Amino acid sequence: AQSVTQLGSHVSVSEGALVLLRCNYSSSVPPYLFWYVQYPNQGLQLLLKYTTGATLVKGINGFEAEFKKSETSFHLTKPSAHMSDAAEYFCAVSVRAGSYQLTFGKGTKLSVIP
Amino acid sequence: GAGVSQSPRYKVAKRGQDVALRCDPISGHVSLFWYQQALGQGPEFLTYFQNEAQLDKSGLPSDRFFAERPEGSVSTLKIQRTQQEDSAVYLCASNNGQVETQYFGPGTRLLVL
Numbered sequence: 001a002q003s004v005t006q007l008g009s010h011v012s013v014s015e016g017a018l019v020l021l022r023c024n025y026s027s028s029v030p031p032y033l034f035w036y037v038q039y040p041n042q043g044l045q046l047l048l049k050y051t052t053g054a055t056l057v058k059g060i061n062g063f064e065a066e067f068k069k070s071e072t073s074f075h076l077t078k079p080s081a082h083m084s085d086a087a088e089y090f091c092a093v094s095v096r097a098g099s100y101q102l103t104f105g106k107g108t109k110l111s112v113i114p
Numbered sequence: 115g116a117g118v119s120q121s122p123r124y125k126v127a128k129r130g131q132d133v134a135l136r137c138d139p140i141s142g143h144v145s146l147f148w149y150q151q152a153l154g155q156g157p158e159f160l161t162y163f164q165n166e167a168q169l170d171k172s173g174l175p176s177d178r179f180f181a182e183r184p185e186g187s188v189s190t191l192k193i194q195r196t197q198q199e200d201s202a203v204y205l206c207a208s209n210n211g212q213v214e215t216q217y218f219g220p221g222t223r224l225l226v227l
Binding site: 004034036041042043044045046049090092099100101102103104105106107 | 118145147149154155156157158159162164169170173205207209215216217218219220221223
């Protein structure tokens with residue numbers, strides 16, 4: 001079985017500051033890793049994903065994440081926060097078997113202070 | 115349509131009522147998933163279809179929950195004798211079964227009074 005831990009249920013950053021959202025996973029087999037963003041009253045939108053290959057993954061809206069197997073981490077970063085980044089962010093893991101069902105963390109709500 | 119659609123977007127039910135939630139996946143997607151997202155939590159897996167076959171229903175919380183996809187496209191999640199703890203957002207997702215990304219619909223917010 002796999003699991004995801006997101007450190008910090010709420011993160012606040014100033015506009016223009018670095019965004020760092022932390023995610024650690026547990027999986028007995030090589031995982032696929034994802035970051036999704038959810039705006040109020042909307043579904044989940046994929047930001048980026050890691051499957052194989054390069055461990056630094058770039059996504060939409062200037063976000064990137066690095067897969068670190070030794071640390072079982074997949075932290076999400078963005079160099080400069082924008083007001084439009086305020087949303088809830090979910091890290092998720094799936095394994096390369098069966099249905100590829102996603103196991104999500106509890107989410108981190110990002111606030112951006114002007 | 116271009117994306118996954120769900121209806122209704124909002125549903126208020128009295129405790130004990132039956133409800134039916136609909137999902138229209140992206141055209142051509144063979145795989146369809148249902149997730150339940152309680153307030154302040156991440157989504158949790160309920161069930162998975164490949165075409166019309168329900169291959170995994172391990173996440174369904176009780177026998178009051180039932181899902182079907184009879185023709186391999188539209189899916190319906192039915193909850194019988196709703197309870198207050200069923201209040202949540204129900205998300206549907208689809209993919210083509212060969213890649214890993216799931217595309218999510220906007221969800222149905224269910225409130226059981």
